[in-house]
Amino acid sequence: MANTVEVSSNIWNWINTSVQVPAAVREKFEQWRSGEKKPTFSQLEEFSRKIHVPIGYFFLERQPQEQFKLLEFRTIDSRQLQDPSRELIDTLRQMESIQEWMRDDMIAGENEENRYVGSLRGKKGIAELAAMVRETLSLPSDWYEAVKSGAESFRLLREAISSVGVLVMMNGIVGANTHRALDVSEFRAFTLIDAYAPLIFINAADSESGRVFSLLHEFVHIGLGTNSLFNAREGETAFVRPEETLCNAVAAEVLVPRRVFCNVWENTAGIIKSRVQELSKYFNCSQSVIARRALDEAYITEKLYRELIEEAIRLAKETMLAKKARSGGGDYYRTLLSRIDHRFLQALDASVQEGKTLYTEAFRLTNINRVNFDKLLEKVQGERV
Incomplete structure (x- = not known):
């Protein structure tokens, strides 16, 4: 026995x-x-x-x-985050490992600290902060006019954020385990602050427009130099800390500049709901952001705002379900590439080639094998040609 x-x-x-x-x-x-x-x-x-x-x-x-300092920075009071899921815990651990590796690699390469981290601290005024974010990312004030969809907006912002030294990782599951889905109702994104390798993680289970807003929200947190666990739901206003209200307001100003919004709103005909839909398409953002803008400018009542938010949530769910039904599983390598920051992937490959990092460590950090690792590098290099 x-x-x-x-x-x-x-x-x-x-x-x-x-x-x-x-x-x-x-x-x-x-x-x-x-x-x-x-x-x-x-x-x-x-x-x-x-x-x-x-x-x-x-x-x-x-x-x-199991103490994770990041959980102290949750956006809203949530029982789920008092007892975080194993999926969230394991994702946090994985991202901490990636950040630690990138930090060590940058220090070994005698790189300077990231200048954007904490650069917004002490600054005042939503418009001023939004202008600083756009300047950092080299975005014109009307950048949204050059994109045609939420997915395109996300790609543009992600590439710009990665180019200024911020790691942007994204996944809807834990590592490569398709049986361990991440719950968007538990968290939408989080930020891990580091002087050399600040990191943003986006929950891919969120809608396209939700990812765009979360990405900007977390980027503002990096500018303020603070960790963040973003678990606010659509239209949420009961934030634990005033800083969350600030990050939301700056993200909204980058997405939908107040001056432009007011001008377009007042020159758009039709009932309120159709105006919200029209402006959502114009700015390539969620209807929730437009509804909030309208509420802040006293164009709509709190009651109508809540109705619009419920409608936006319903439409987002329907859109995601329809997209999943059409995808048929999607492109495997494209999905893998979407999960990993390309700058991190290339730095990891360079370290492996120089003999500083073992292949086994590279595979552990990326959750992929040798064949897929090489193919992903080929695709990243092909995108830069």
Whole structure:
């Protein structure tokens, strides 16, 4: 008979309250928790993989203290973030590993600290801050007129943000595990501040327009030099910190300049809802941003604003479902490329070629194998030709 392992009741109780145990192993888990049976080491290994909890946790006497400073910077008060999902925790760990690698690589290469980090701190006025963001990204005030869709806006902004030394990562799952989806209701994006390698992570489960707004919101946070966990829902106003209101306002001003908005609104005919739809297309942003602009300018009431937000949420969900139905799985390599900051990928490849980083480490950081790693590099290089 295989030897069994003694697990502290504190650990079983922590798992019961903090971890989602799959139905397939729930009965066995309850037998272990009650003491009716004890697991073998191999059973614990399998169980740890199923619930995505490190095997070492089972040998602790007290529940693990998983402290992530980033969770203190949540946008709104949320029970989900008092008990973050394993998916969020593992994504945070992965991004911290990438940021640590990039920071070490930049220091080894004698690069200077990123000048944008904290550069907005102490500045006043939404218009001034928005102008500084546009200047940093080399964006004209009417940049939105040169793009035709939310996806194109996101690509343009992502490339501009990456070019000023900010890592922009994106995924809708944990690593490469398609069975571990990220929940957009738990978080839409987050920012990890670092003097050398500031990082923004975008939840790809969000809508195209949602990603655009989150990207700008997080970029403002980097300018303020503060970490951020953006979990605000569409139209959310109950923010924990005034800084979140500021970041939202600056992001909105970059997307939809107030002066231009007022002029276009007053010269657009039709009922309110049709105006919101029309301006959403004009500025290539979500209807939620336009509705908020209209509310701030007293063009609509709070009641109508809430109605417009509900409508915007419904349309966004329908659009995403329709897109998934049309995609048929999509282009595999294009999806992989969308997850990884291209500057990071190229720096990682250069380090591997110079013998400073092992291939195994490169594969761990990117969650891809040797064949896909080489193909992704070919595609990135092809885009720059």
